Amino acid sequence: MSYFDAASSAPLHPVARQALHASLDEGWADPARLYREGRRARLLLDAAREAAAEAIGCRPDELVFTTSGTRAVHTGIAGALAGRHRVGSHLIVSAVEHSSVLHSAEAHRHTGGTVSEVPVLRTGAVSPAAYTDALRPDTALACLQSANHEVGTRQPVAAVAEACRGAGVPLLVDAAQSLAWGPVEGGWSLLTGSAHKWGGPAGVGVLAVRKGVRYAPQGPADERESGRSPGFENIPAVVAAAASLRAVRAEAAAESVRLRELTDRIRARVPELVPDVEVVGDPVDRLPHLLTFSCLYVDGETLLHELDREGFSVSSGSSCTSSTLTPSHVLKAMGVLSEGNVRVSLPLGTPAEEVERFLAVLPRTVAAVREKLGAPAAAVAPAPAASPTSPASDELVVDALGRRCPIPVIELAKVITDVPIGGTVRVLSDDEAARLDIPAWCEMRNQEYVGEEPAPRGTAYVIRRTTP
Amino acid sequence: MSYFDAASSAPLHPVARQALHASLDEGWADPARLYREGRRARLLLDAAREAAAEAIGCRPDELVFTTSGTRAVHTGIAGALAGRHRVGSHLIVSAVEHSSVLHSAEAHRHTGGTVSEVPVLRTGAVSPAAYTDALRPDTALACLQSANHEVGTRQPVAAVAEACRGAGVPLLVDAAQSLAWGPVEGGWSLLTGSAHKWGGPAGVGVLAVRKGVRYAPQGPADERESGRSPGFENIPAVVAAAASLRAVRAEAAAESVRLRELTDRIRARVPELVPDVEVVGDPVDRLPHLLTFSCLYVDGETLLHELDREGFSVSSGSSCTSSTLTPSHVLKAMGVLSEGNVRVSLPLGTPAEEVERFLAVLPRTVAAVREKLGAPAAAVAPAPAASPTSPASDELVVDALGRRCPIPVIELAKVITDVPIGGTVRVLSDDEAARLDIPAWCEMRNQEYVGEEPAPRGTAYVIRRTTP
Numbered sequence: 001m002s003y004f005d006a007a008s009s010a011p012l013h014p015v016a017r018q019a020l021h022a023s024l025d026e027g028w029a030d031p032a033r034l035y036r037e038g039r040r041a042r043l044l045l046d047a048a049r050e051a052a053a054e055a056i057g058c059r060p061d062e063l064v065f066t067t068s069g070t071r072a073v074h075t076g077i078a079g080a081l082a083g084r085h086r087v088g089s090h091l092i093v094s095a096v097e098h099s100s101v102l103h104s105a106e107a108h109r110h111t112g113g114t115v116s117e118v119p120v121l122r123t124g125a126v127s128p129a130a131y132t133d134a135l136r137p138d139t140a141l142a143c144l145q146s147a148n149h150e151v152g153t154r155q156p157v158a159a160v161a162e163a164c165r166g167a168g169v170p171l172l173v174d175a176a177q178s179l180a181w182g183p184v185e186g187g188w189s190l191l192t193g194s195a196h197k198w199g200g201p202a203g204v205g206v207l208a209v210r211k212g213v214r215y216a217p218q219g220p221a222d223e224r225e226s227g228r229s230p231g232f233e234n235i236p237a238v239v240a241a242a243a244s245l246r247a248v249r250a251e252a253a254a255e256s257v258r259l260r261e262l263t264d265r266i267r268a269r270v271p272e273l274v275p276d277v278e279v280v281g282d283p284v285d286r287l288p289h290l291l292t293f294s295c296l297y298v299d300g301e302t303l304l305h306e307l308d309r310e311g312f313s314v315s316s317g318s319s320c321t322s323s324t325l326t327p328s329h330v331l332k333a334m335g336v337l338s339e340g341n342v343r344v345s346l347p348l349g350t351p352a353e354e355v356e357r358f359l360a361v362l363p364r365t366v367a368a369v370r371e372k373l374g375a376p377a378a379a380v381a382p383a384p385a386a387s388p389t390s391p392a393s394d395e396l397v398v399d400a401l402g403r404r405c406p407i408p409v410i411e412l413a414k415v416i417t418d419v420p421i422g423g424t425v426r427v428l429s430d431d432e433a434a435r436l437d438i439p440a441w442c443e444m445r446n447q448e449y450v451g452e453e454p455a456p457r458g459t460a461y462v463i464r465r466t467t468p
Numbered sequence: 469m470s471y472f473d474a475a476s477s478a479p480l481h482p483v484a485r486q487a488l489h490a491s492l493d494e495g496w497a498d499p500a501r502l503y504r505e506g507r508r509a510r511l512l513l514d515a516a517r518e519a520a521a522e523a524i525g526c527r528p529d530e531l532v533f534t535t536s537g538t539r540a541v542h543t544g545i546a547g548a549l550a551g552r553h554r555v556g557s558h559l560i561v562s563a564v565e566h567s568s569v570l571h572s573a574e575a576h577r578h579t580g581g582t583v584s585e586v587p588v589l590r591t592g593a594v595s596p597a598a599y600t601d602a603l604r605p606d607t608a609l610a611c612l613q614s615a616n617h618e619v620g621t622r623q624p625v626a627a628v629a630e631a632c633r634g635a636g637v638p639l640l641v642d643a644a645q646s647l648a649w650g651p652v653e654g655g656w657s658l659l660t661g662s663a664h665k666w667g668g669p670a671g672v673g674v675l676a677v678r679k680g681v682r683y684a685p686q687g688p689a690d691e692r693e694s695g696r697s698p699g700f701e702n703i704p705a706v707v708a709a710a711a712s713l714r715a716v717r718a719e720a721a722a723e724s725v726r727l728r729e730l731t732d733r734i735r736a737r738v739p740e741l742v743p744d745v746e747v748v749g750d751p752v753d754r755l756p757h758l759l760t761f762s763c764l765y766v767d768g769e770t771l772l773h774e775l776d777r778e779g780f781s782v783s784s785g786s787s788c789t790s791s792t793l794t795p796s797h798v799l800k801a802m803g804v805l806s807e808g809n810v811r812v813s814l815p816l817g818t819p820a821e822e823v824e825r826f827l828a829v830l831p832r833t834v835a836a837v838r839e840k841l842g843a844p845a846a847a848v849a850p851a852p853a854a855s856p857t858s859p860a861s862d863e864l865v866v867d868a869l870g871r872r873c874p875i876p877v878i879e880l881a882k883v884i885t886d887v888p889i890g891g892t893v894r895v896l897s898d899d900e901a902a903r904l905d906i907p908a909w910c911e912m913r914n915q916e917y918v919g920e921e922p923a924p925r926g927t928a929y930v931i932r933r934t935t936p
Contacts, residue, residue: 036781
């Protein structure tokens with residue numbers, strides 16, 4: 001079994017397990033009590049806070065433990081916005097933030113706030129200039145992840161922090177994906193993280209708020225964690241979280257080199273081994289353990305299922321795997337192919353052999369899924385048209401209404417050579433992924449994407465054949 | 469060492485420890501993922517939900533896991549109020565609810581809602597009639613604990629639920645203190661609980677919302693736990709929580725009889741062994757493991773410290789032990805003595821010998837604290853006046869300004885016999901506890917409490933001597 005989805009949740013680090021076991025006996029009492037069980041619990045909590053603060057790069061009294069990374073984000077954004085409500089109610093986020101940030105932004109919008117979403121480049125990174133342009137006199141808070149959770153691209157946090165500082169706007173950095181690898185550089189104001197992403201237990205997030213940052217806790221009062229995180233402290237888990245953060249940091253230098261070699265190898269080999277693949281995300285400025293690619297003519301859910309049968313646990317930003325039937329907002333913002341999307345994120349210690357076995361298994365797995373779906377057999381060779389609704393001519397219409405990704409793209413690929421060069425294909429589709437994947441297919445295939453038009457049902461996507 | 473503070477946090481039950489260890493290997497992955505680690509995690513989560521729902525007395529799809537009892541209360545109250553905002557914004561709570569409920573009520577008031585606090589009898593219980601009187605056409609939600617956390621008194625939940633049902637108002641029951649002993653009877657609409665109170669791990673609360681109850685989750689959206697509890701699920705802890713709830717329920721019938729005998733013994737013996745003690749809370753309709761008493765002329769913090777030195781961990785609702793310097797809102801609402809307050813809550817399995825040792829140690833500990841504070845030596849015998857600011861006469865003034873509890877009451881006791889029967893003593897005090905403790909002393913001593921008057925500094929409490 002190869003678990004390649006560390007970005008969702010890392011397996012518990014052995015140090016976390018030891019620390020958890022050890023502190024179950026010492027850390028169950030109320031740290032606010034003055035008797036010895038309470039004092040022991042308080043000592044453990046204080047020591048964990050110091051260790052975590054040192055690893056994060058803040059003062060212990062700037063750090064509180066929350067119950068998850070999501071809670072840290074929700075709490076931190078709400079508190080920072082409320083702390084600066086006199087300045088204004090404008091919030092800036094990047095278009096590729098984690099859903100916890102985007103959901104906070106949505107909630108802010110609901111209560112009358114305004115939100116700017118900074119677009120990203122095709123690599124997934126924001127441009128510092130674009131981010132700076134979004135800053136306004138009424139900006140209460142800016143948010144930027146340290147690195148993207150779906151494609152691994154690192155964000156220019158230091159440059160954006162500099163711009164925010166110049167504008168007097170606090171910057172909240174969601175560092176959930178990068179804290180295992182090191183502290184976040186640059187002058188951030190607030191920072192959030194999630195222990196189960198670095199091999200700690202579930203149930204622990206971190207929220208750091210620099211001294212001097214205006215902050216007003218929201219919701220019902222509670223005296224725990226400086227009034228910033230209500231509820232009885234989960235001390236054994238907090239101790240395990242802090243211990244494992246130190247432990248993974250001790251391995252980070254060596255493991256980041258080794259895992260980067262492995263992910264570089266996957267990035268290089270996949271397009272050689274599998275036709276019609278787009279590797280996405282910044283090739284260099286990225287997390288060492290994570291890479292993402294998308295496969296044309298593949299149903300992501302079926303691919304994940306087949307890879308699971310072969311012993312590989314990976315995840316996907318394809319709409320085909322989500323219940324909402326919309327493709328990942330990250331891939332959408334990047335403007336890259338979403339169909340057959342696979343994210344590989346290697347846990348610490350992943351053996352090179354597992355990666356080799358993945359590279360051995362992947363090509364035949366993708367081929368099998370494509371065959372099942374009736375995808376064009378070869379990468380470039382034209383395939384016989386299956387169900388065009390009008391005879392071959394300069395203009396051809398493909399009715400893919402009611403068909404889910406990747407069928408609309410497969411149908412398009414089947415018929416593109418049925419029109420002469422200069423001729424057009426109109427694909428009728430009501431699948432949201434087509435909006436992203438048809439233009440991406442055109443770019444990969446060097447065909448011209450003309451645009452979309454409203455249709456009686458769904459949308460008509462118009463493609464002009466420009467390449468033999 | 470005798471840990472007698474189970475009501476704050478119970479030691480981890482052995483079954484919880486086993487379940488936690490076992491599920492650390494199986495429950496760390498994301499239960500929303502379709503690969504095998506995710507499916508395993510999902511199975512564990514589903515099984516834990518079924519087990520917990522059965523013990524609580526609801527359907528599995530009515531139950532979500534939160535990150536603490538406090539979170540369950542905050543979340544449940546906010547969601548229920550929002551779900552019924554069209555009906556009105558009136559919230560009812562009892563005066564002796566847990567701070568998480570009262571803080572939610574305060575937050576509700578802050579955003580324009582109205583709150584009624586139902587008073588309690590001297591036992592700590594609400595009267596169903598008084599609760600019913602508080603119901604209004606615009607009442608959105610009513611809250612009542614199953615049993616009080618400080619004095620153990622059970623609340624008439626079934627009768628209040630009946631009244632609420634008649635008025636079409638949902639009732640939220642905070643069952644944190646009673647879930648170990650059995651499900652909550654009666655037609656509640658929402659229910660909350662906290663795993664570390666029943667021997668489960670920290671980091672797990674429960675929130676049940678009956679089908680048909682209007683409920684609108686507040687705050688940023690999140691798909692976890694039916695959208696009612698954001699953040700990555702803490703499955704090992706949830707599994708341990710459910711397993712330990714079943715385990716303590718299996719012991720509940722026998723342990724409730726045994727512990728009730730022990731607490732009955734403490735309730736009976738303490739007033740015999742220690743002079744000037746008031747045992748508070750309902751003597752019969754109460755939790756089996758919990759009792760509370762207050763000792764005249766004693767500083768609660770010093771008493772707890774001395775008991776800790778003797779090996780007993782207990783807690784207190786005295787203002788003397790809290791940083792806010794206001795006495796427990798529970799004792800205040802009951803109108804009972806708060807000084808020298810001690811809460812004893814026995815964990816499952818507490819040996820009878822530990823209770824006997826407590827009864828052996830308590831009298832000399834209380835006596836030592838009283839001696840150190842210069843309290844009247846005997847219970848009834850008059851003591852020489854220490855510092856009356858006017859000579860003995862029909863009216864005597866004691867200046868206790870700047871002195872904390874229990875000093876104002878000690879000074880009063882010292883001089884009461886310096887005035888003739890029918891004469892008065894005026895105690896000047898700026899300690900908030902005096903407002904509660906001077907009338908309570910009068911009741912215990914059969915003296916007449918005339919009332920309070922504003923004074924140039926603090927308050928003048930007027931006492932008439934009626935008893936030799």
